[in-house]
Amino acid sequence: xxxxxxxxxxxxxxxxxxxxxxxxxxxxTTTSIQSLMTRMGQLRLNSTTNQSSFVSGFxxxxxxxxxxxxxxxxxxxxxxxxxxxxxxxxxxxxxPRDHLYKGKAVRALxxxxxxxxxxxxxxxxxxxxxxxxxxxxxxxLDWHRRExxxxxxVRLEHDPGRxxxxxxxxxxxxxxxxxxxxxxxxxxxxxxxxYRSVKDQAGDxxxxxxxxxxxxxxxxxxxxxxxxxxxxxxxxxxxxxARAAGAYAQLIQTGETGYAQVRLSSGEVRLVPVDxxxxxxxxxxxxxxxxxxxxxxxxxxxxxxxxxxxxAMNSVDHPHGxxxxxxxxxxxxxxxxxxxxxxxxxxKSPNPFVxxxxxxx
Numbered sequence: 485x486x487x488x489x490x491x492x493x494x495x496x497x498x499x500x501x502x503x504x505x506x507x508x509x510x511x512x513t514t515t516s517i518q519s520l521m522t523r524m525g526q527l528r529l530n531s532t533t534n535q536s537s538f539v540s541g542f543x544x545x546x547x548x549x550x551x552x553x554x555x556x557x558x559x560x561x562x563x564x565x566x567x568x569x570x571x572x573x574x575x576x577x578x579x580p581r582d583h584l585y586k587g588k589a590v591r592a593l594x595x596x597x598x599x600x601x602x603x604x605x606x607x608x609x610x611x612x613x614x615x616x617x618x619x620x621x622x623x624x625l626d627w628h629r630r631e632x633x634x635x636x637x638v639r640l641e642h643d644p645g646r647x648x649x650x651x652x653x654x655x656x657x658x659x660x661x662x663x664x665x666x667x668x669x670x671x672x673x674x675x676x677x678x679y680r681s682v683k684d685q686a687g688d689x690x691x692x693x694x695x696x697x698x699x700x701x702x703x704x705x706x707x708x709x710x711x712x713x714x715x716x717x718x719x720x721x722x723x724x725x726a727r728a729a730g731a732y733a734q735l736i737q738t739g740e741t742g743y744a745q746v747r748l749s750s751g752e753v754r755l756v757p758v759d760x761x762x763x764x765x766x767x768x769x770x771x772x773x774x775x776x777x778x779x780x781x782x783x784x785x786x787x788x789x790x791x792x793x794x795x796a797m798n799s800v801d802h803p804h805g806x807x808x809x810x811x812x813x814x815x816x817x818x819x820x821x822x823x824x825x826x827x828x829x830x831x832k833s834p835n836p837f838v839x840x841x842x843x844x845x
Contacts, residue, residue, distance in 0.1 A: 562579075562580060563577045563578065563579060563580070563771070563774070563775075564577070564578050564579070564580045565577055571779070572778045572779035572781065572782070573778060574778070575776050575778045575779075576776060576777070576778030576779075577774070577775060577776040577778070578775050578776075579769060579771050579772060579775060581642060583640060584639075584640050584641055584642050584649065585639040585640065585641045585642075585652075589621065589623060589641060590652065590661055590663075592661075593623060593624050593661065593662070593663055594621040594622060594623055594624065595621065595622050595624065596621060596622070597619075597620045597621060597622045597645070599615075599617070599619075599787070600614075601614060601615040601616075602614035602615060612789075612791075613788060613789045613790070613791055614787060614788070614789060615787065615789050616784055616787055616789065617784070617785060617786055617787025617788070618644075618785055618786075618787075620644045620645060622645055623643050623645065623650060623663050624663065625650065625662075625663045625664060625665065626653075626662040626663060626664055627714070627722030627723050627724075628680075628720075628721075628722050628723075628761070629664070629678040629680055629700035629723075629761060629763070630678070630680055630681055631655065631658075631660070631662075631678060631681070632677075632678055632679070632680075632681045632682065633655060633656060633657055633658075633677065633678075634655075634656045634675050634676070634677050635653040635654060635655050635656065635662075635675070635676050635677070635678075636653065636654050636656060636673065636674075636675060637651050637652070637653060637670060637671065637672050637673060637674045637675075637676065637698075638651075638652040638653065638654050638661075638672065639651075639652050639672050640652075640666055640670070640671075640672065640768075641663075646665075646727075646728070646729075647728055647729035647769060647772045648665050648666065648727070648728060648729040648730075648767045648768050648769050648772075649665075649666040649768045649769055650663050650664065650665060650666055651663070651664050651665075651666035651670055651698075653676065664676075664698070664714075664763075665713070665714055665727055665763075665767060665768070666698075666767075666768040667697040667698050667713065667763065667764070667765035667766065667767065667768060668697070668730075668765055668766045668767060668768045668769075668770060669697055669765065669768075670697055670698050670765075670768065674698065676696070676697075676698035676699055676700075677694060677699050677700075678699070678700040678701070679693050679699065679700065679701035679702075679705060680700055680701060680702060680761050682701075693705050695707060695710060695764055696764060697764050697765035698763065698764065698765060699763070699764050700714075700761055700762070700763045700764075701761070701762070701764075702758060702759050702760065702761060702762075703715075703735060703738050703744040703746075703756060703757075703758045703759075703760055703761075703762055704738055704739065704740055704741075704744070704758040704759065706735050706738065706762060706764070707735075708735055708736060708737065708738060709734065709735065709736070710734070710735050710764060711732050711733070711734055711764075711765060711766055712726070712732070712733055712734070712735055712746070712762040712763060712764060712765070713726040713727065713731055713732050713733065713762070713763055713765060713766055713767045714726060714727055714761075714762065714763040714767075715733060715746060715756060715760065715761070715762045716756075716760035716761045716762070717756060717757075717760060718757070718760060719757055719759040719760060721760065722761075723761055723762070723763065725746075725748070726748065726749070726767065727767065728767060729767055729768065729769040729770065729772035729773075730766065730767055730769065730770030730771070730772060730773065731749055731766070731767045732749055732765075732766035732767065733746050733747060733748050733749060733762075734746070734747045735762070736753070738758055739758060740758065741758065742757075742758060743755040743756060743757055743758065743837075744756050744757070744758045744760075745839060748842070750842040751840075751842045751843050752838060752840065752841055752842040753838070753839040753840035754837055754838055754839065755837040755838075755839060756837075794812075794820065795810055795811070795812060799813075801820070802820050803815055803818050803820070803822060804817075804818075816828075827844070827845070
C-alpha cells in the first residue's frame with residue numbers, strides 16, 4: 485500500500501500542469517517552508533482588489549472609488565495621539581482633521597445658537613447634563629436638495645453641532661452656496677447632482693442617473709443593494725434618517741410606486757415611500773465612535789455637565805437612591821422617572837411601517 489501511494493506521488497509530480505495564469509503556477513518539487521510562505525503571499529496579493537462593492541453585505545464605503553480604503557466598521561490606525569505630557573493627553577485619541585477647512589463657515593448659511601442650559605421657559609431643568617461650553621453657530625444644511633443641476637464641492641468643514649463633516653457646495657450655473665452632510669470619500673473638487681426635481685415620465689427607458697457618492701434622488705431611481713444615507717420619510721420632505729457620522733442604510737426592495745424597503749444599520753427593515761429622497765453613499769467620519777476625549781474637561785468644553793449615579797442619590801431623588809450601602813432597593817434598573825432602562829417595553833402600539841424590528845437582547 486505504501487509503495488502504491490509513493491508511485492502515485494511520483495506520477496503526479498512528474499506530470500505537473502503547465503498553466504501560466506495569474507493565480508496558478510507550476511508546482512515545484514521542493515517543499516521547504518520558505519517556498520510555501522512565498523507561494524501563499526503571491527496568492528494573497530493576487531486575490532485582493534481595490535474596487536469597492538456595496539451590493540454584497542453592508543459596505544460603508546458606498547460607491548466611492550478610493551484606493552486602499554479601509555472598512556469603517558473597524559477602528560482606523562490613523563488616529564491622532566499626543567505624548568502623555570499631561571494626564572489629559574495620555575488617553576486622548578481623535579480623528580485627524582487636516583483635510584478640513586481651517587477658516588470660519590459662510591456667515592449667510594449660519595444662525596446664532598442661544599444656549600439654554602437645559603432649562604425651559606419657566607427656568608426648570610428639563611434636559612439634564614447640559615450647560616456651559618463654547619459658543620456655537622448653527623449651520624443651515626440643505627436637507628431637501630430640490631435644486632437640479634451639477635454642484636461642485638468647494639471644501640469640507642467641521643460642524644460643532646454634529647458628528648459628521650459637512651461639505652460646502654457651489655452650483656455650477658447659479659453659483660448658489662449650500663451645505664450638505666459630506667458622504668464618506670467625498671473630496672474637494674468632486675461633482676454632485678440632485679435628481680429629485682426630474683419629472684418622471686411613464687415608459688421612459690432613456691432616463692439615466694449617476695449612482696455616485698453625494699448624488700440625491702428618489703428611492704425608485706436607486707438600484708437595489710445600494711448603500712444610502714440621509715433618507716426622507718415623506719414625498720416632498722427632508723432627509724431625516726441615517727445622518728450621524730458613519731451611519732448608512734441599504735436599499736433591499738423598491739419599485740415605481742408604493743413603498744421601498746430599507747435596512748437600517750441597527751438591523752431594522754422599514755417601509756419608506758419610493759418618492760422619498762436618499763443620498764448615495766455612507767456618512768463621513770466613520771471612526772468617530774472610536775474617539776476618546778482624554779479628560780472630563782474636554783466634554784465640559786462641549787457643553788456636557790457631569791452625570792451622577794442614581795445609587796449615589798437620596799431616595800427622594802432617584803428610585804435607586806437611599807438605603808444603607810450600595811443597594812438599589814431590589815429594583816430593576818430604571819430612570820429617575822421610573823421608566824425601565826434595560827429591556828423594558830416602552831412602545832404602546834407597534835409601528836406599522838416597521839417590517840422587521842431590530843434584534844434585541
